[in-house]
Each structure stands twice: as structure tokens, then as C-alpha cells.
Amino acid sequence: MIIRSLxxxxxxxxxIVVLVSIVASFLLTSQSFKRDIRTEVSVQLVNTIxxxxxxxxxxxxxxxxxxxxxxxxxxxxxxxxxxxxxxWFGFGQHFREIGSQMTAEQVQTxxxxxxxxxxxxxxxxxxxxxxIVVGQIARFGQLELAILTTPDRVPQERSFMRTSNMLxxxxxxxxxxxxxxxxxxxxxxxxxxxxxxxxLAKGDFSVRVKMKRKDELGKLADSFxxxxxxxxxxxxxxxDFVSSVSHELQSPLxxxxxxxxxLRSADVTEEERNHYVDIIKQESGRMSRLSxxxxxxxxLDSQHHPFHPQPxxxxxxxxxxxxxxxxxxxxxxxxxxxxxxxxxxxADADGLNQVWxxxxxxxxxxxxxxxxxxxxxxxxxxxxxVTVRVSDSGPGISEEARARVFERFYKADPSRDRSIGGNGxxxxxxxQVITLHGGTVEAEPNGADGxxxxxxxxxxx
Numbered sequence: 001m002i003i004r005s006l007x008x009x010x011x012x013x014x015x016i017v018v019l020v021s022i023v024a025s026f027l028l029t030s031q032s033f034k035r036d037i038r039t040e041v042s043v044q045l046v047n048t049i050x051x052x053x054x055x056x057x058x059x060x061x062x063x064x065x066x067x068x069x070x071x072x073x074x075x076x077x078x079x080x081x082x083x084x085x086x087x088w089f090g091f092g093q094h095f096r097e098i099g100s101q102m103t104a105e106q107v108q109t110x111x112x113x114x115x116x117x118x119x120x121x122x123x124x125x126x127x128x129x130x131x132i133v134v135g136q137i138a139r140f141g142q143l144e145l146a147i148l149t150t151p152d153r154v155p156q157e158r159s160f161m162r163t164s165n166m167l168x169x170x171x172x173x174x175x176x177x178x179x180x181x182x183x184x185x186x187x188x189x190x191x192x193x194x195x196x197x198x199x200l201a202k203g204d205f206s207v208r209v210k211m212k213r214k215d216e217l218g219k220l221a222d223s224f225x226x227x228x229x230x231x232x233x234x235x236x237x238x239x240d241f242v243s244s245v246s247h248e249l250q251s252p253l254x255x256x257x258x259x260x261x262x263l264r265s266a267d268v269t270e271e272e273r274n275h276y277v278d279i280i281k282q283e284s285g286r287m288s289r290l291s292x293x294x295x296x297x298x299x300l301d302s303q304h305h306p307f308h309p310q311p312x313x314x315x316x317x318x319x320x321x322x323x324x325x326x327x328x329x330x331x332x333x334x335x336x337x338x339x340x341x342x343x344x345x346x347a348d349a350d351g352l353n354q355v356w357x358x359x360x361x362x363x364x365x366x367x368x369x370x371x372x373x374x375x376x377x378x379x380x381x382x383x384x385x386v387t388v389r390v391s392d393s394g395p396g397i398s399e400e401a402r403a404r405v406f407e408r409f410y411k412a413d414p415s416r417d418r419s420i421g422g423n424g425x426x427x428x429x430x431x432q433v434i435t436l437h438g439g440t441v442e443a444e445p446n447g448a449d450g451x452x453x454x455x456x457x458x459x460x461x
Contacts, residue, residue: 014179022168029164038132041151042117045134048075049147053138064140065089076153082107082146093152094120098133102148110135110146120150189217193224205232252283307348307436314386314458315340317349318375321356328364329373339376343386345458351433358426359390359454366394372449384460389444391453396446405443406431427454434458 052071061067069091072079078092080099086107088099097120106116120131135148189211199207205228211221259276262268268276318340329336363373371393378387397405408428434441439458447453 014183015176018172018175022172026164026168041132042134045077045132045149045151046115046136048077048149049134049136049138052079052147053140056140064143077149077151080148082110082148084111084144092150094131094150097121097131098148098150102133102135106135107146110137110148111144113137116148186217189213189221193221196224196228200228200231205235252286255283256280307351309346309348309437311344311346312349312352314343314345314347314388315377317353318356318377318388321353321360322375325357325360325364328361329367332364332367333370334364334367335370335372337372337374337376339374341377341379341386343377343379343460345386345460347437347458348433351436355430355433355456358430359456362426362454363390363392363394363452367392367451368394371451374447374449379460380457385439385457386460387455387457389453389455391447391449392451393449394451396450397443397452399445402443402445406441430456 052068052075055071056064056067059067068079068081072091078090078094078098080088080090080095080102082088082102086104088102090096090099101118101120106118109116116133116135118133120133131150133148133150135146138145138147192211193209196207196209207228208225209221211218213221259279263273263276319338322336322338360373367373373390373392375388375390378389379385380387406427408425431441434456437458439456441454441456444453444455
């Protein structure tokens with residue numbers, strides 16, 4: 001219905017534009033034609049009077065009136081003759097109009113040797129031209145008359161009307177047919193886009209518009225396809241997110257339910273009871289961390305997350321985080337190297353502190369006993385930024401995993417992560433916080449020790 005309405009509107013607008021253009025063109029053309037034909041007809045009528053005068057001299061007819069009557073018929077003109085005393089006679093279709101509209105002043109002007117030109121007013125004029133009357137003195141032997149003449153028919157007028165009407169009608173018909181085709185060419189892609197939009201609104205994110213055009217409609221189709229791609233990715237991420245959350249919650253809930261049921265048994269020893277309680281507490285902790293992570297991500301996504309940037313010494317903050325995690329890395333006999341520079345950045349202290357804790361906890365989790373973690377800083381000359389790299393000697397991150405490691409719930413080795421308490425949200429939180437600070441974070445190719453390398457760049461000015 002929308003496409004049909006658009007189609008009708010386009011055709012209607014075209015017809016209005018064409019009709020207005022035709023009327024305007026006709027009026028302008030007819031005015032120009034009037035000016036040209038007036039001059040041409042005036043010259044012809046002056047020549048006609050001169051020809052009548054010469055023909056009379058050559059033919060020497062017996063009577064003047066029959067001669068003028070026959071001449072008017074042969075020349076297709078109306079003739080009015082006026083004597084010096086004001087008496088007049090005429091021949092042809094319009095001699096009465098000429099006789100009634102000519103004035104004494106015009107007749108006197110003719111007898112003084114001047115040419116008079118005026119328009120003959122007619123109530124039945126249907127063409128674009130008024131009849132032109134030309135008056136001039138003529139001598140027939142010893143008789144001197146004022147001769148006024150006008151054409152009975154103007155062939156140019158009829159030809160002009162016929163040609164103009166045919167031309168304008170042809171333009172209207174051909175233009176309308178061509179515009180119907182052009183409108184179909186314009187509306188058809190819109191119809192295709194509308195159908196694709198309807199399918200997209202119903203949840204079919206696989207729909208794409210195939211359109212090989214370079215104009216605005218082609219760009220619109222490309223934008224639609226990009227939107228469909230984005231919505232498809234968002235839908236996939238949403239489904240994965242729901243599946244991952246459900247899985248992450250189902251596992252600890254199952255464990256808690258099972259061990260809680262086991263605690264009811266009278267045959268459970270005190271040692272087993274304490275073991276079951278520890279597992280329940282551990283699984284409850286996993287659920288609490290998952291809930292905290294989801295709440296933090298929701299806050300960051302809402303763009304209303306508390307953000308209070310202030311100048312902080314980045315090297316001091318990193319050193320404090322390393323010291324706070326000393327029990328974890330010391331317990332695994334991990335060698336931790338720091339290569340820090342005295343650097344100040346504008347950042348939210350709590351948010352950035354969470355970033356370093358998440359990255360360092362990951363490095364500690366995946367670094368084996370007696371391994372090594374290295375943190376070093378580098379100022380980027382001319383870019384007003386500083387880069388912090390955290391590398392470990394763990395198993396590293398595969399090339400395929402590096403592209404997805406910051407996605408929510410993504411785990412290169414889910415079973416291993418679950419065994420050490422990970423839920424796949426830590427690096428997602430890191431990316432959101434760093435983006436909020438106007439920085440970047442990426443997983444670089446594995447370092448010299450074969451382990452993962454996380455590089456974070458923050459603006460310094």
C-alpha cells in the first residue's frame with residue numbers, strides 16, 4: 001500500500017509538473033509567435049494593398065467595386081475602402097467589423113500618407129491571434145481611397161495551433177509513459193527494501209538486499225545490509241550471552257542443590273559434611289562473582305557508570321596492585337618483574353584499579369609454578385599516550401582466541417577456566433573500562449616466554 005501510494009504520488013507529481021510546464025511553454029511560445037506573425041502579416045497586408053493598386057493599373061477594369069470584390073475573394077482578405085468624404089464600402093468576411101471599429105482620426109492619418117495598424121476586436125476569435133488591420137492610401141485612376149484590409153484566415157495561426165497542440169499532447173503522452181517506466185525503476189528497489197525490512201522486523205536477520213546501484217538507493221541498500229549484519233551479530237551475541245549466563249548459573253546451582261541434598265543424609269560423616277559445605281560456599285562465591293561481573297558490565301553499558309577522572313600516578317597504582325596480589329603470586333613462586341616509568345594519567349582510580357587486578361589475576365592463574373610475569377611501561381612519543389604490557393610464561397593465547405578474548409563469557413579452554421573460578425567476564429570488563437577512558441586494549445602475539453601479552457594504551461594529555 002505504501003509503495004502504491006508512492007507510485008501514485010510520483011506519477012501525480014510528474015503530471016502536475018508537466019502540465020504546468022506545458023501551459024507555461026505554450027503561453028511563452030504563443031506570445032513570441034504573436035509578435036513575429038504580427039510583423040509578418042502587417043508587411044504582407046501593406047504589400048497586398050500595393051499589389052491591388054498595381055493590378056488595377058495593369059488590368060484597367062471597367063468598374064472598381066467588382067474588381068475589389070473579386071480581389072478580396074482571390075486574396076482571402078477583407079477590404080474596406082473609404083472616400084475622402086467619409087463614405088465607405090467593403091468586401092470579405094470582416095469588412096463590417098472594420099467599418100464599425102475604424103475611426104475618423106485613423107482615416108485622416110491614412111489620407112495624409114501614413115500607414116495605420118490596429119487590432120480588430122472579434123467576439124468569436126478562437127485562436128491565439130487577434131485580426132490585424134492595416135490601412136494605407138491607394139489610387140485607382142483619378143480616385144484616391146483609404147484602403148483598410150485584414151486577412152480572412154491566417155494560415156500560420158491554424159498551423160501554429162495544430163502543431164502546438166500535437167506537440168504538447170505528444171509530449172504529455174510520451175512523457176507519462178516514460179515516467180511510468182522510470183517510476184517503476186525507482187519504486188522497485190524501495191519495494192525490495194520494504195519487503196526486506198518487514199522480514200527483518202519479524203526476526204529474519206539473514207535477509208540481505210542485493211542491489212548493484214551506485215546512487216542513493218544503492219547506498220541505502222548498503223546501509224540496510226550493514227544494519228542487518230550488525231543486528232545479526234547482536235542477536236548471536238544475545239543468544240550466546242543468554243546461553244552462557246544460563247550455563248554459568250546452572251552449574252553452581254546444580255552443585256549447591258546436590259550437596260545440600262547430601263547434607264540431609266544421616267550417614268554423612270563430619271569430615272564429608274565440612275567438605276560439602278566448603279563446596280557450597282565455593283559455588284556460592286562463583287555465583288556472587290558472576291552476579292557482580294554482570295552488574296558491572298550492565299553499569300558500563302548503560303553509559304551512566306560512575307566515572308570520576310583525576311590525575312593519578314600510574315606507576316604507583318601498578319606497584320600497589322602488585323603488592324596487594326603478593327599472596328597469590330608468591331604462593332606459586334612466580335617471579336614478578338616491574339619496569340615502570342614515572343607517569344601521570346587522568347583516570348578513574350577505582351575503575352583503572354579493577355583493570356590491573358583483573359589482568360594480573362589472569363596472569364597469575366595461567367602462569368605455572370615458578371613461572372614469570374613481567375609488567376613494563378612505554379611512553380609513545382608524539383602520541384601523548386602510554387602503553388602498559390603485562391606478559392606471563394603461561395600457555396599463551398592462540399591466534400584465533402586473540403580476536404575473541406574480550407568477548408563476554410568467551411573461554412579458550414572452558415573446562416580449565418571453570419576449574420580455577422573464571423567466568424569469562426574479566427577481560428570484557430577491562431575492555432569496557434579502558435574504552436571509557438579513551439584508550440585501547442588488545443591481546444598481542446605471545447611473548448618471548450610463550451605466554452599471553454595484554455597491552456593497554458592510555459592517553460596522557
